[in-house]
Amino acid sequence: MPLLDVSKSSSHPSDDEQKIFQYIDHHQDTFVQSLSEWVAVESDSIQPHLRGNITEMVKIAANSLQALGATVELKNVSSQDEPYGQNLSLPPVILAELGKDTAKPTVCFYGHLDVMPAKKEDGWKTDPYTLTEMDGKLYGRGATDNKGPVLAWINAVGTFIALNMTLPVNVKFLLEGMEEAGSHGLEDLLKENEGFFSDVMYIVISDNIWLSNKKPALTYGTRGNAAFFVEVECCKKDLHSGSFGGIIHEAMFDLVALLDSLVDSSGRILIPGIYDDVANVTNEEMKLYAPIDFNFEEHKANIGVKEFLYKTKEDILLNLWRNPSLSIHGIEGAFSEPGIKTVIPSKVIGKFSIRQVPNMNLPTVESQVKEHLKRVFSKRNSPNKLTVSMQVAAKPWIANIKNLQYEAARRAIKTVFQQDPDMIRDGSTIPVARMFEDITKKSVMMFPIGAADDGEHSQNEKINRLNYINGAKVFASFLLEISKLHSGSNLMTTS
Numbered sequence: 001m002p003l004l005d006v007s008k009s010s011s012h013p014s015d016d017e018q019k020i021f022q023y024i025d026h027h028q029d030t031f032v033q034s035l036s037e038w039v040a041v042e043s044d045s046i047q048p049h050l051r052g053n054i055t056e057m058v059k060i061a062a063n064s065l066q067a068l069g070a071t072v073e074l075k076n077v078s079s080q081d082e083p084y085g086q087n088l089s090l091p092p093v094i095l096a097e098l099g100k101d102t103a104k105p106t107v108c109f110y111g112h113l114d115v116m117p118a119k120k121e122d123g124w125k126t127d128p129y130t131l132t133e134m135d136g137k138l139y140g141r142g143a144t145d146n147k148g149p150v151l152a153w154i155n156a157v158g159t160f161i162a163l164n165m166t167l168p169v170n171v172k173f174l175l176e177g178m179e180e181a182g183s184h185g186l187e188d189l190l191k192e193n194e195g196f197f198s199d200v201m202y203i204v205i206s207d208n209i210w211l212s213n214k215k216p217a218l219t220y221g222t223r224g225n226a227a228f229f230v231e232v233e234c235c236k237k238d239l240h241s242g243s244f245g246g247i248i249h250e251a252m253f254d255l256v257a258l259l260d261s262l263v264d265s266s267g268r269i270l271i272p273g274i275y276d277d278v279a280n281v282t283n284e285e286m287k288l289y290a291p292i293d294f295n296f297e298e299h300k301a302n303i304g305v306k307e308f309l310y311k312t313k314e315d316i317l318l319n320l321w322r323n324p325s326l327s328i329h330g331i332e333g334a335f336s337e338p339g340i341k342t343v344i345p346s347k348v349i350g351k352f353s354i355r356q357v358p359n360m361n362l363p364t365v366e367s368q369v370k371e372h373l374k375r376v377f378s379k380r381n382s383p384n385k386l387t388v389s390m391q392v393a394a395k396p397w398i399a400n401i402k403n404l405q406y407e408a409a410r411r412a413i414k415t416v417f418q419q420d421p422d423m424i425r426d427g428s429t430i431p432v433a434r435m436f437e438d439i440t441k442k443s444v445m446m447f448p449i450g451a452a453d454d455g456e457h458s459q460n461e462k463i464n465r466l467n468y469i470n471g472a473k474v475f476a477s478f479l480l481e482i483s484k485l486h487s488g489s490n491l492m493t494t495s
């Protein structure tokens with residue numbers, strides 16, 4: 001039975017790696033300039049009127065891949081997006097490939113080119129679409145989620161080509177532009193292009209962050225997401241609260257009561273049955289938590305909270321990674337600008353989502369949520385109209401860390417960062433991870449390069465220059481390692 005001979009994994013860069021790392025160091029300003037050009041495109045997938053920017057961003061990325069000599073296809077997505085009941089076309093998805101050597105393994109990298117909304121007025125120190133460097137940190141929307149890591153992959157592959165070095169593996173790229181909205185249309189696209197994955201052996205995603213500001217990590221699980229709209233309508237149009245307040249059942253009264261029924265002050269979800277299918281924690285799983293380097297004070301300082309809901313490292317990680325959580329995101333239709341507008345909104349939509357985990361089932365979650373909200377609403381004897389809909393349905397993902405690509409990534413991290421990674425899960429959702437496994441049956445690994453304090457989705461999102469540059473190095477080293485491991489040169493046979 002072949003086993004990995006870990007003792008042979010060196011942390012000293014090979015001659016090829018030294019040449020590659022030197023090239024990356026010498027070209028770091030060019031790489032930062034490319035990131036600046038990418039960040040300048042407001043490729044926001046949440047606001048429908050900005051959809052054209054995503055297509056522009058897709059074309060820029062396609063050009064970068066073509067410049068490497070890749071064969072690039074822009075695939076139209078057959079399904080339509082339906083925000084607010086309007087049909088809107090979806091941006092194309094990039095399928096690209098470099099190398100077709102049947103003797104080499106094929107690694108496919110997935111990334112996304114869209115970003116979360118950002119406005120300077122939200123509390124950014126700098127313009128979110130002007131990459132700005134301060135103290136070695138590159139601030140800008142998408143810097144870490146996910147334009148920086150996508151470019152780090154392109155820079156890693158580009159370095160082999162610039163140095164006239166043979167790529168150690170065949171490389172494919174799948175880059176999409178709707179991830180932040182829940183990867184609309186991607187499932188259909190994967191099904192329509194199964195042939196693209198026929199020779200792919202490993203799929204890598206670099207769309208999350210480490211658990212620490214300094215210590216690298218590899219990720220083996222993410223939660224899913226079931227996002228809901230709960231809409232209450234009380235009248236045909238907004239009303240003067242002096243003329244009508246006190247005589248009608250206001251939509252906001254109902255909505256606030258509904259939202260308040262979802263979760264208690266300890267963070268426990270109050271929807272009956274929601275915890276029934278959550279997988280039990282095994283001893284083997286608990287053993288993975290012990291060596292993790294989790295710094296409470298650093299984590300609190302990164303986000304500016306006084307305390308967490310839980311007191312121990314284990315409880316925090318269990319509740320972040322493998323227990324469900326419910327968050328309330330906002331209310332559409334309610335006045336939220338500065339000042340006070342003395343109006344009764346006619347229709348309000350509460351938005352919340354449940355990060356679900358193995359072995360929760362999405363249709364079950366959907367009916368539990370709908371039943372619960374209907375029950376709470378019926379007790380209020382309100383004449384208003386209630387509509388509940390599930391807007392995003394993304395499944396959780398969990399990997400086998402014994403897979404060869406985890407060993408290759410661990411070795412690459414050891415070479416570039418001179419330490420072993422934390423083996424972590426992530427509370428957020430990358431919808432495509434589980435889609436890939438379900439549709440292509442290929443194994444997926446998450447290989448983050450961003451630090452815990454990068455502020456994904458938040459104000460002042462950033463990536464450290466060092467992480468971005470070392471990201472290119474560690475990805476290049478990974479390609480060399482996977483090729484070595486694959487060819488068996490580092491495999492040991494035991495009887």
Ligand SMILES: NCC(=O)N[C@@H](Cc1c[nH]cn1)C(=O)O
Nearest residue numbers: 179180181182207225392428429
């Ligand atoms: N970096 C990954 C990420 O932020 N993913 C989004 C995806 C999503 C889930 N529901 C809607 N979008 C996330 O919020 O986890």
Ligand SMILES: [Zn+2]
Nearest residue numbers: 112145146207
């Ligand atoms: Zn992302």
Ligand SMILES: [Zn+2]
Nearest residue numbers: 145180456457
């Ligand atoms: Zn994101």
